[in-house]
Amino acid sequence: xxxxxxxxxxxxxxxxxxxxxxxxxxxxxxxxxxxxxxxxxxxxxxxxxxxxxxxxxxxxxxxxxxxxxxxxxxxxxxxxxxxxxxxxxxxxxxxxxxxxxxxxxxxxxxxxxxxxxxxxxxxxxxxxxxxxxxxxxxxxxxxxx
Numbered sequence: 001x002x003x004x005x006x007x008x009x010x011x012x013x014x015x016x017x018x019x020x021x022x023x024x025x026x027x028x029x030x031x032x033x034x035x036x037x038x039x040x041x042x043x044x045x046x047x048x049x050x051x052x053x054x055x056x057x058x059x060x061x062x063x064x065x066x067x068x069x070x071x072x073x074x075x076x077x078x079x080x081x082x083x084x085x086x087x088x089x090x091x092x093x094x095x096x097x098x099x100x101x102x103x104x105x106x107x108x109x110x111x112x113x114x115x116x117x118x119x120x121x122x123x124x125x126x127x128x129x130x131x132x133x134x135x136x137x138x139x140x141x142x143x144x145x
Contacts, residue, residue, distance in 0.1 A: 001118060005125035008108045014101050014130050017074050018067065021090035024080035031081050033072050039134075041069045063088035070094055073134035098132055 015021060036053030043049075048065035050057045052072050059065035067087040071079050082090065105126050109119045127133045 001122050002125065004112070005122045005129060008105055008122070008126045009129035011108075012101055012104055012126075012130060014097055014132060015093075016131075017070055017094050018076065018079055018082075018090055021093045022067075022080075022082045022086050025082065028083075029081045030078055031068075033068060033077050033079060035075065035077050036072065039069065039072045041065060061087075063091060066091045070134075074131065101127070101130065101132060 034052045034055050036055070038051070038053050040051045041048065042051070043062075047058055047060040048062050050059065050065055050069045050072065057065075057068065059068065061084050063084050064081075064087050067082070067090060068079075070091065102123075105123055109123060112119070114122070124133065
């Protein structure tokens with residue numbers, strides 16, 4: 001199954017987040033993002049929170065929260081902070097890219113005579129090889145903005 005995942009992933013070249021999605025502002029700030037294994041995001045009345053291994057980061061702008069969430073999921077620890085419009089565009093671009101990538105993987109898997117569980121494992125392995133294993137934790141736009 002690993003060979004199938006490798007073959008599928010070899011035919012796909014996703015852009016790297018956030019570098020390929022947001023042009024850094026040469027005069028902008030850089031922020032540190034804690035590295036962690038447990039990364040989640042949720043909304044409360046006062047704003048959006050990103051949790052990284054128990055550290056709670058507060059954002060009053062959903063676009064920034066999602067931007068930092070995806071940076072943390074991608075393992076990015078230093079990032080130039082874009083303005084809200086650029087952050088929102090970068091997040092939307094990543095979500096569209098993941099949709100395209102998952103469609104390509106699913107299309108490849110449809111042509112294989114495998115059990116559903118095998119397809120699911122290969123699907124996740126291909127995403128992991130592409131650095132997009134966190135796709136299942138994408139929060140829809142409707143939930144935050």
